Structure formats: C-alpha cells, structure tokens
Amino acid sequence: xxxxxxxxxxxxxxxxxxxxxxxxxxxxxxxxxxxxxxxxxxxxxxxxxxxxxxxxxxxxxxxxxxxxxxxxxxxxxxxxxxxxxxxxxxxxxxxxxxxxxxxxxxxxxxxxxxxxxxxxxxxxxxxxxxxxxxxxxxxxxxxxxxxxxxxxxxxxxxxxxxxxxxxxxxxxxxxxxxxxxxxxxxxxxxxxxxxxxxxxxxxxxxxxxxxxxxxxxxxxxxxxxxxxxxxxxxxxxxxxxxxxxxxxxxxxxxxxxxxxxxxxxxxxxxxxxxxxxxxxxxxxxxxxxxxxxxxxxxxxxxxxxxxxxxxxxxxx
Numbered sequence: 483x484x485x486x487x488x489x490x491x492x493x494x495x496x497x498x499x500x501x502x503x504x505x506x507x508x509x510x511x512x513x514x515x516x517x518x519x520x521x522x523x524x525x526x527x528x529x530x531x532x533x534x535x536x537x538x539x540x541x542x543x544x545x546x547x548x549x550x551x552x553x554x555x556x557x558x559x560x561x562x563x564x565x566x567x568x569x570x571x572x573x574x575x576x577x578x579x580x581x582x583x584x585x586x587x588x589x590x591x592x593x594x595x596x597x598x599x600x601x602x603x604x605x606x607x608x609x610x611x612x613x614x615x616x617x618x619x620x621x622x623x624x625x626x627x628x629x630x631x632x633x634x635x636x637x638x639x640x641x642x643x644x645x646x647x648x649x650x651x652x653x654x655x656x657x658x659x660x661x662x663x664x665x666x667x668x669x670x671x672x673x674x675x676x677x678x679x680x681x682x683x684x685x686x687x688x689x690x691x692x693x694x695x696x697x698x699x700x701x702x703x704x705x706x707x708x709x710x711x712x713x714x715x716x717x718x719x720x721x722x723x724x725x726x727x728x729x730x731x732x733x734x735x736x737x738x739x740x741x742x743x744x745x746x747x748x749x750x751x752x753x754x755x756x757x758x759x760x761x762x763x764x765x766x767x768x769x770x771x772x773x774x775x776x777x778x779x780x781x782x783x784x785x786x787x788x789x790x791x792x793x794x795x796x797x798x
Contacts, residue, residue, distance in 0.1 A: 507540035512698075513552040514563040517545050517740060520695060520752040521588060521665070522565075524739045525729055526758055537653035553699050553775055557581055561704070563648060563713070569621065569692040569783075572775045575793050578786035580702040582793050583771075584710045586760035588695040594682035595629060595665035598653060598673075603660065606683055607633040615645040615658035622662050624781035629688040651680055654678050667754035671747055691773045694760070702793065711798045714764045714790040723758045768778035 515683045528534050534541045537754070538699055544561075547551050552564030554569070555619065557579040564573075565587060574581055597603040602610070606629060612792055616622050627637035640660075645652040650672045664670070673680045686692040700710060724731040732752050736744040771790035779787040 491760035506704075507535060507538050507713075510534075510539050510541045510563065510713065511544065511561045512541055512554060513544045513546055513561050515546070515552060515567070515696065516549050516708070517735060518543075518706075518743065519549050520735070520748055520755045521592075523724055523731070523735055523752065523755065524587065524717050524720040524763075527724055528716045531720065531723065533719045534713070535721040537716045539709065539712055539716065540724075541713070552577065553581060553661050556699055556701050559701055559704065562700050562709070563700055565696055566699055567578050568571065568697055568771065568774060569778065571697060571699060571793070572771070572778055572788065573784055575788045576775075576786045581699045582702045583707060584793055584795075584797055585698040585714045585763040586694045586765070587697060587717075587763065588620060588755070589760040590695060590758045591684070591686050591693055592665040592667060592695045592758070593625075593662070593671075594664055594666050594671060594684055595660055595662050595775065596653065596680050596682045597660045599619065599679040599723045603681070605633065605634060606688065610639045611641075612634055612642050613641045613657075615643050615649060615652045615661045617645065617647055617649055617663045621778075621783055624778070624783055625685055625690055626662055628690050628781070629683065629685055630779075632688045646780035650676070653680070653693045665767065667751045667758070668747070671750040671754065674750075675747060679726045691777050692770065693774045694770070695758070698763075705795075707795075707797060711764075714797055718761075719762045721761055721763065724759065730754075757787055764796075766794050766796055768798075769792060 488661045520524065528755040529541060529543065552561065553574055555561045555565045563584065571581060571583060573706050574687060596686060605610060612752060614626065623637050626640070630636060630639060641656055647660060649664050652658045653661045654673060670680045732749065735752065771794060777786055778784045
C-alpha cells in the first residue's frame, strides 16, 4: 500500500513538474524601429491587454539606440524579431543578410513629399528650382525623381539639402520649400500644432509602387515558426480591438508610458494611424514586394533582384 502511495505521489509530482515547465511562457525579444509611438499601437495593446501572454509568449519590447541596428541584430541571431521597413528589408536581402519578413505592422506608405499649404507650392511642378530637405541620404534620388517625372521634371530640377531630423522646423522656417520623409501621421500634425498648415504629395500616387511601411523580420536560418504564428495571432487580436475600440485602445496605449505617450501630437497621430494598421498581419503579398524590388533594381538602389518567395514564408 505504501509502495503504491509512493508511486502515485511520484507520478503526480512528475506530472506537476512537467506542466510547470511547459506552462512557462516562451520568451521573445522584439526590437522596435524607434522609440515607442502610435505606429506601434498593436504591439503595445497586445502587451497591455495580455494577448501575447494568452498565446504563451513573454515579449520583451526594446527600443534601439540606432534605428538601423534592429534587423542587423536579428540577422546576427541576437534578437528574435525586429521592426524594419519593406524597402530596407529588400536592400538587406539583396546584400545577403539572412532575414525573412514575418508580419506586417503598417500596411501603407507613410512617407510623403510635404510642403506648406500657403499658396506658394500648389502642384509638384511648382518645385522646379526649389529646395527639398531630407533627413537621411539614400533613396531620395530614385523616389523624388520618379515623383517629379510625373510632372515632366527631373531630380536635377530641385536642390537637396540634408537637414537632419529637423524636417518640420526646416519647412516651417522657410529654410527649405519641401521635405521628403515627413510622415503623413506625424509631421503634418506637428506642423499643425505649431500653427502651420501643410500639404502632402504621396509617392504611391506619383509613380512609386505602394509598399508596407513597417514590417517584422526574423532570422532566416533559425526562426521559430510556432512562436511567430502565436505572435501574429496576438497582433491581429490587438489590431481588431483597436479598430473596434479606438478611444479605449488609446487610453490603454498611453498607459504603457504616460509621461512620453500622453500628449496632443501622439493623440493626433493615433487618429491618423488607425486605418493603416495591417488587419491581417500574417497575410503575404508576393507581387507587392516583387514590384517594389523591381523599382529599386531599376533605379540602382540594389544590385541584385531578390524574389519575394525566397524571404516571405507563410505564417498563417
């Protein structure tokens, strides 16, 4: 009898130990593209409302010291996931970094060619011989050049000035006549709060293929498919909640870091970002990626033309 009782006790202990081991949440490291802001709404809501935990995940959200680092750290195996931009991923893939796209966060472009709405620049053609401010040199020649082509101008018809991150200030002060890189959900609101009305020209309406602004990437050699599926499910659940309850979601979003998030600029940006979150984060559109890669290749932004099927596995 004692032997049976001891055996039953040992079996129970073994079962409880096994359950406790497997009940532990999977630890996931995620690095954002920048400091937390409304663009990251679904991530924050999934964290705040426990959607990640419901999927068995413990997600550590990190902010980068350098926004160019996150995908490189994923490629090096130092992070599980990172946020980057579709054009940047294509560049990284063309250069041989072992990355795959795992989900979409912002499903439309956010970048614009922005001017003040003061009667001086009424059409793109009015930019001839004008100054355009940029934050970082890179793809502006291809994109601005393509946009200007639609009004029979060329990239050489404008003067490019690197103004660093002072995009709004440079436009408001008249240092430049337009800015490239002003986001349609942020810079326009920042200018409005400072008393300036702005007008934006959208690249996808002027010859540039549409693309996903923000995406998630994982390491191509050792990604955890089960973890990514769980992560994406939580992300989709959070996006649906935001769509259905935008005001309540805003309050939960700012509760993540009230001192830095609860301000008028973020409130306006939240409103303007709601319609841009990917409703199906896992959904794959190979043609969309191949079209943009072809645009980049044709404009010499990449030397090799990658195929989307090779870096976009399905996680649905």
